[in-house]
Structure formats: structure tokens, C-alpha cells
Amino acid sequence: MVLTKAETPSVPQTTRQRILQLARDVGYQPNHPARNLRSAKTMTLACVIPDITNPFYPGLVRGLQRMAAPAGYDVLIYDTDGVPEGERRAIEWLLQGRADGVVATFFHMRVPDLAALSRHGIPLVRLESQNKAKGDLPIDSVYIDNAGAAAAMTRFLIARGHRKISMIRGEFGPGERRALGYADVMREAGLTPDFMVADAYSEEAGAIAMHRLLARTRSRATAVFGASDVLALGAMEAARADGIAVPGDIAIVGFDDIPAAKLLGLTTVRQPEFQLGTLAAKVLIERLKPRGMIPPGRSLELKYEIITRTSA
Amino acid sequence: MVLTKAETPSVPQTTRQRILQLARDVGYQPNHPARNLRSAKTMTLACVIPDITNPFYPGLVRGLQRMAAPAGYDVLIYDTDGVPEGERRAIEWLLQGRADGVVATFFHMRVPDLAALSRHGIPLVRLESQNKAKGDLPIDSVYIDNAGAAAAMTRFLIARGHRKISMIRGEFGPGERRALGYADVMREAGLTPDFMVADAYSEEAGAIAMHRLLARTRSRATAVFGASDVLALGAMEAARADGIAVPGDIAIVGFDDIPAAKLLGLTTVRQPEFQLGTLAAKVLIERLKPRGMIPPGRSLELKYEIITRTSA
DNA sequence: CTGAAAGCGCTTACAG
DNA sequence: CTGAAAGCGCTTACAG
Numbered sequence: 037m038v039l040t041k042a043e044t045p046s047v048p049q050t051t052r053q054r055i056l057q058l059a060r061d062v063g064y065q066p067n068h069p070a071r072n073l074r075s076a077k078t079m080t081l082a083c084v085i086p087d088i089t090n091p092f093y094p095g096l097v098r099g100l101q102r103m104a105a106p107a108g109y110d111v112l113i114y115d116t117d118g119v120p121e122g123e124r125r126a127i128e129w130l131l132q133g134r135a136d137g138v139v140a141t142f143f144h145m146r147v148p149d150l151a152a153l154s155r156h157g158i159p160l161v162r163l164e165s166q167n168k169a170k171g172d173l174p175i176d177s178v179y180i181d182n183a184g185a186a187a188a189m190t191r192f193l194i195a196r197g198h199r200k201i202s203m204i205r206g207e208f209g210p211g212e213r214r215a216l217g218y219a220d221v222m223r224e225a226g227l228t229p230d231f232m233v234a235d236a237y238s239e240e241a242g243a244i245a246m247h248r249l250l251a252r253t254r255s256r257a258t259a260v261f262g263a264s265d266v267l268a269l270g271a272m273e274a275a276r277a278d279g280i281a282v283p284g285d286i287a288i289v290g291f292d293d294i295p296a297a298k299l300l301g302l303t304t305v306r307q308p309e310f311q312l313g314t315l316a317a318k319v320l321i322e323r324l325k326p327r328g329m330i331p332p333g334r335s336l337e338l339k340y341e342i343i344t345r346t347s348a
Numbered sequence: 349m350v351l352t353k354a355e356t357p358s359v360p361q362t363t364r365q366r367i368l369q370l371a372r373d374v375g376y377q378p379n380h381p382a383r384n385l386r387s388a389k390t391m392t393l394a395c396v397i398p399d400i401t402n403p404f405y406p407g408l409v410r411g412l413q414r415m416a417a418p419a420g421y422d423v424l425i426y427d428t429d430g431v432p433e434g435e436r437r438a439i440e441w442l443l444q445g446r447a448d449g450v451v452a453t454f455f456h457m458r459v460p461d462l463a464a465l466s467r468h469g470i471p472l473v474r475l476e477s478q479n480k481a482k483g484d485l486p487i488d489s490v491y492i493d494n495a496g497a498a499a500a501m502t503r504f505l506i507a508r509g510h511r512k513i514s515m516i517r518g519e520f521g522p523g524e525r526r527a528l529g530y531a532d533v534m535r536e537a538g539l540t541p542d543f544m545v546a547d548a549y550s551e552e553a554g555a556i557a558m559h560r561l562l563a564r565t566r567s568r569a570t571a572v573f574g575a576s577d578v579l580a581l582g583a584m585e586a587a588r589a590d591g592i593a594v595p596g597d598i599a600i601v602g603f604d605d606i607p608a609a610k611l612l613g614l615t616t617v618r619q620p621e622f623q624l625g626t627l628a629a630k631v632l633i634e635r636l637k638p639r640g641m642i643p644p645g646r647s648l649e650l651k652y653e654i655i656t657r658t659s660a
Numbered sequence: 661c662t663g664a665a666a667g668c669g670c671t672t673a674c675a676g
Numbered sequence: 677c678t679g680a681a682a683g684c685g686c687t688t689a690c691a692g
Contacts, residue, residue: 063464068445069384070669073684078381080424088406091607097400101427105437110424110446112392115413125417133380134422152375239607269611295403295551296608299581382685385668 077136080110081320084126084140086118086209090237090266091294092309096163099313100139107321109136118209118237120144131156137320139163139313143208147173159323161316164210165335175333176323178316182210185305185340186217189261189289192303192342194225198259198287202230204245204271205263206237214263214291230257234267242270243277250278258286259348265290265297265304272300272347287348301346308338389448392422393632396438396452398430398521402549402578403606404621408475411625412451419633421448430521430549432456443468449632451475451625455520459485471635473628476522477647488635489647490628494522497617497652498529501573501601504615504654506537510571510599514542516557516583517575518549526575526603542569546579554582555589562590570598571660577602577609577616584612584659599660613658620650 072078081104085093097113104111112135116122123145130138131152138153141163153160154173161176193201203218205211219229232249234241242262249257249271262268268290275282282288290297293306315336323331384390393416397405409425416423424447428434435457442450443464450465453475465472466485473488505513515530517523531541544561546553554574561569561583574580580602587594594600602609605618627648635643 063443065444067669069381069388069390071671072381073385074671076381076684088400088409091403091406094400094403094406097425098427101425110441112422112424113409113413115410129422131375132377239611273611296611299585299608299612379685383687386687388668
């Protein structure tokens with residue numbers, strides 16, 4: 037009792053101190069699994085992302101940890117590779133009760149796929165805007181306005197005089213909404229959206245897409261918008277390999293503002309990844325507190341920022 | 349029984365199928381915490397690192413996951429910030445039984461600090477060479493020869509005609525052995541080792557150290573060896589900011605070969621981080637298998653490689 | 661080989 | 677307010 041309660045009026049102070057001292061001497065540590073079973077809590081948060089190797093995510097993870105650790109939560113990482121199979125596997129493991137709550141980026145799973153988590157009482161914070169009906173599932177969202185940010189960046193390029201702007205995008209994930217924002221602004225300006233789809237959010241995929249873009253003989257773009265920094269950086273490398281000057285011959289911009297973007301002078305959209313992490317964790321931990329009724333899912337939007345550097 | 353055993357000779361095939369189908373229909377998932385308590389296993393591996401935000405570590409984590417997931421293990425991340433307090437906290441949490449085994453990089457903890465883990469039956473794989481006496485603790489090591497690699501890189505710079513070579517190093521962690529390798533070769537060549545200590549393995553710290561180096565009026569170095577890529581990249585940025593050309597005015601080399609090193613043409617030492625991760629996980633999982641006696645700690649060394657690019 | 665019982669180490673709800 | 681008992685959901689060792 038002395039060990040569990042913060043205060044114990046009935047036990048004399050000296051006895052209390054003796055017990056605590058003894059526990060320390062003997063190296064007593066409460067057994068985590070036993071505690072978990074009895075209290076039906078794992079004190080673990082899961083973070084489901086495509087790939088920790090993408091420099092955007094480590095900052096997010098640190099943000100999660102910053103809030104999780106003081107609250108006593110561990111942080112588990114599941115990489116899905118942005119692939120349906122990977123996302124399904126993550127959900128399945130979570131359904132076994134490996135974590136109390138989840139912060140996740142899903143490229144493929146839709147609300148029906150995620151309903152199982154809610155049914156099992158595992159709250160979910162998504163790192164993307166809830167497109168539409170999440171039914172009345174208590175799923176929260178923490179995100180930036182991807183479409184709006186892509187639109188702003190496209191407007192920036194147009195203002196700089198670019199007319200032929202191509203976007204290198206991933207087929208799934210955040211690239212979808214970014215493509216929307218880009219296409220809208222292009223059409224508004226009387227220009228034609230032009231997409232080159234990369235099959236992953238990796239430098240290699242970005243480089244391949246860029247090579248394909250550069251191989252076109254006529255009507256070549258004067259600016260390329262990478263739907264993520266990793267894609268844009270791959271494109272820069274491809275340009276350099278082909279002897280094309282950036283921004284001299286072609287402008288390149290990205291999205292995310294990963295650390296390497298600064299080093300390479302990439303003009304990009306800054307997402308506050310650390311803040312996204314802390315906020316997501318906060319919302320999740322709040323929801324994990326025992327309470328009467330389950331509040332409806334909230335949507336929390338954070339601000340993005342256009343960072344102008346030398347690549348455009 | 350049908351649910352736990354892979355085969356059940358006594359139960360008719362049709363009945364077996366019916367049971368399994370029913371379990372699936374009903375969405376049965378074994379309860380993880382209960383299983384953990386009873387079997388005294390958490391089926392999670394912990395990864396203790398200074399900072400997931402340092403681009404060297406995500407690759408390592410992926411390597412761990414690659415081996416861990418198929419074996420049914422989750423991967424937990426603890427960031428210590430390379431600070432004694434952070435490392436102690438990680439050990440304390442692990443002592444509560446939050447993971448079955450640990451892969452770790454400790455900057456400060458020494459064998460006596462780690463003995464508690466062994467006493468609690470939690471195996472540890474360290475990502476650095478065991479300097480000396482680990483007693484007879486069954487602690488494994490997976491690493492590259494940091495001193496040897498730094499020596500090789502220093503020889504490379506000397507062969508290129510450099511005489512005044514400074515090293516920007518972190519005070520603790522892998523920088524210690526790298527500094528040793530560098531200093532040995534310098535002295536052998538009749539040159540004077542020169543250190544600038546950065547107070548973290550971050551770009552900012554690297555840039556500050558570089559500015560200090562560049563501020564020297566006389567006997568300025570012609571080459572700078574960053575004890576890690578992040579430090580070297582910070583130094584490159586500082587040089588650029590000061591209008592110093594790389595490699596024209598000063599050569600810069602690093603250590604790790606993080607993804608950004610390639611993009612920026614940094615000459616560096618390649619560490620096979622993914623392979624370090626898979627190997628560490630393999631060793632750990634092997635040790636976690638129930639068996640009679642506890643084998644002594646093993647030391648496994650992987651190969652490094654000097655990657656020549658344009659910065660030197 | 662099978663099935664029923666014990667028990668992992670806690671926390672929580674409950675009787676005193 | 678306190679202390680002893682029940683029980684979380686499994687797995688494992690054991691009797692039949």
C-alpha cells in the first residue's frame with residue numbers, strides 16, 4: 037500500500053520511509069506485464085508510419101516521445117512502407133492489445149478498416165485531414181492543410197513566371213491532396229497540370245521520375261514540384277547527374293522541410309513535424325484518461341509555411 | 349487447444365476448421381498483456397539510442413524491425429539525448445520489464461551500470477566495441493572498428509597532402525574512439541592532432557565548432573574531420589556561410605554516410621547501419637530463445653568503407 | 661495424448 | 677479508512 041499510494045496517513049512516517057528504503061535497497065521494480073494485465077493498460081503508444089527512414093518522421097517521433105515519456109508511455113514504431121499489407125499488419129498487431137492508443141499515417145486504410153480499432157477501444161489520432169464521414173467514430177486528426185499548402189507553393193511558382201510546372205507525386209498518401217491543391221491552382225491560372233508518378237516516397241523514385249521528365253524533348257517543364265522533399269531531393273540529384281542547373285535551367289521545390297532541405301537550399305513547404313507529434317500525443321493521452329463519455333473526434337489543423345531558399 | 353497448437357491429430361479436420369473459422373468470424377485476438385504475464389515475455393525489443401533525429405539511426409531501427417517483426421517482436425524506441433540522465437531513465441524503464449531484450453548505444457553507462465539488466469535476465473546488445481572487461485556478463489557487441497576507420501580516413505587526408513587536420517568531435521560516444529584513431533595516425537605521421545569539441549552530435553554544434561576553427565587567424569587547418577556526418581555537414585554549412593569554399597579552401601570529411609552525405613558530396617566513412625540493425629536483432633533474438641546455459645558475450649565486427657566524394 | 665486446474669504479479673472492488 | 681480476497685486472460689505443468 038505504501039508502494040502504490042502517494043500518501044498514507046495511517047502508516048507512520050518513519051515506517052513508511054523504512055518500507056520505501058527497503059524497496060529501494062532490494063531493487064524492487066513493479067512488474068510491467070502484470071500491471072498491464074490487471075489494469076487493462078499497456079502504457080504504450082504506437083506510431084504507425086510509412087518509413088522511419090524518411091527524414092520527415094524522426095522529428096514527429098521525437099515529438100510523440102516528448103509528451104509520452106512524462107506520462108509514463110512507451111512509444112512503439114510500426115513501419116508500413118506505405119503498402120496496404122503493411123498497414124493491415126499494423127492494425128492486426130494493435131488489435132492484440134499491444135498499445136493503448138495509436139498515432140498513424142495510413143495511405144490506404146479507410147474508415148471501415150479502422151473501425152475495428154475503435155471497437156476494441158483503441159483510440160486513433162490520424163496525421164491527415166479527415167476527408168469526410170468518419171461516421172461517429174471517435175477518431176481525431178492532427179494535420180496541416182496539404183491541399184492549401186500545395187496551392188500556395190504553386191502560386192509562388194506561377195508568380196515567379198513559371199508556366200510549365202510538373203509535379204512529381206506519390207500515388208498514395210499525402211501526395212494525393214497536394215496534387216489536388218496544385219492542380220486546382222494550375223487550372224485556375226489557365227495552365228495544364230502535369231503529373232509524373234513516383235512509385236515510392238524515396239530519393240531513387242524521385243530521381244527516376246525526374247529523369248523521365250527531363251527525357252521529354254518538347255514542352256519541358258521550367259519548374260518541378262516534388263510532392264515531398266525526399267522526392268524533390270531525388271529530382272535535384274537527377275538534374276545534377278544530367279548536367280541540368282538548378283535553379284538556372286529548372287526550378288525545383290519540395291514539401292516537408294526535412295533537415296537536408298536546408299543544407300541543399302531547397303525551397304519548400306515547412307510542416308511543423310515536432311509540433312504535430314507533441315499535439316497528437318497530447319490529444320491521444322487526453323483520450324486515454326478514464327472518463328464518462330467518449331467525446332467525438334476532433335480535427336486540429338496546424339500552420340504550414342513556405343520556406344524560400346535558392347532552388348527556385 | 350486448436351487455437352494454440354499448429355496441429356491437432358485428435359481433433360477431426362472438419363471440426364478444427366470450424367473452430368478456426370468461428371474464431372476468425374468472431375474476431376478473436378489473443379490478449380497480448382495476458383500472454384505476456386503468463387509466459388514472462390513481452391515480445392518487445394527496446395532500441396536505446398541518443399536521438400532518432402540523427403539520420404544515422406533510422407536505418408538502424410529499420411534493420412532491427414526487419415528481423416524483429418517476423419519473430420513476433422515489437423520495437424520500442426528510447427531516446428537518451430546522449431546524456432547520463434536519459435540513459436539511466438531508459439535502464440530504469442527496462443528494469444520494469446518493458447522489453448525482453450535491448451539493443452543500445454550508451455555514451456556514459458559503463459558495465460557496472462548495465463549489470464542490473466543482466467541480473468534481471470534482460471540481454472543487451474551494444475552497438476560499440478566492448479573496450480575491456482565486461483566481466484563475464486553475457487553482453488554482446490555489434491560494431492565497426494571506429495578507431496581503425498578514423499585512422500584510415502586520416503591516412504587518406506594525409507595522402508592527399510594535408511598536414512593541418514583538425515577534428516570536430518563530440519565529447520562522449522563513438523567520437524571518443526574515432527578521436528583515438530585520428531590522433532594515433534597524426535602522431536605517427538609526425539603531425540599534431542587538433543580537436544574542437546562540439547557539445548552535441550548536431551549540425552548546429554558542428555557549425556559552431558567550425559566557426560570557431562575558422563576564426564583562428566594563424567595555422568588554420570586545411571582539412572576538417574567531422575567525427576560524425578551531422579557534425580561535418582554542420583561544418584560545411586558554416587564554411588559556406590563564411591564564404592570558404594569546400595574543398596577549394598578547406599577539405600571536409602565525415603563519418604557514418606548518412607543519406608544527406610551523398611547529396612552533398614561529403615567524403616565519409618560508411619557504416620552499414622541497416623546491417624548493424626539486422627545483426628544486432630539476430631543476436632538478441634537468438635539469445636532470447638529458451639536454452640540451457642547462457643553463452644558468453646560475443647563481439648561481432650562489421651566492415652566499414654571509405655566513400656570518396658567531392659568534399660575532400 | 662488430453663483436459664482441467666493452477667498461477668503469472670499485480671490492481672481493484674469489496675467487506676470489515 | 678484499511679486489509680484481504682478476487683480475478684485480469686492467458687500458458688504451462690500436471691494428473692488422468
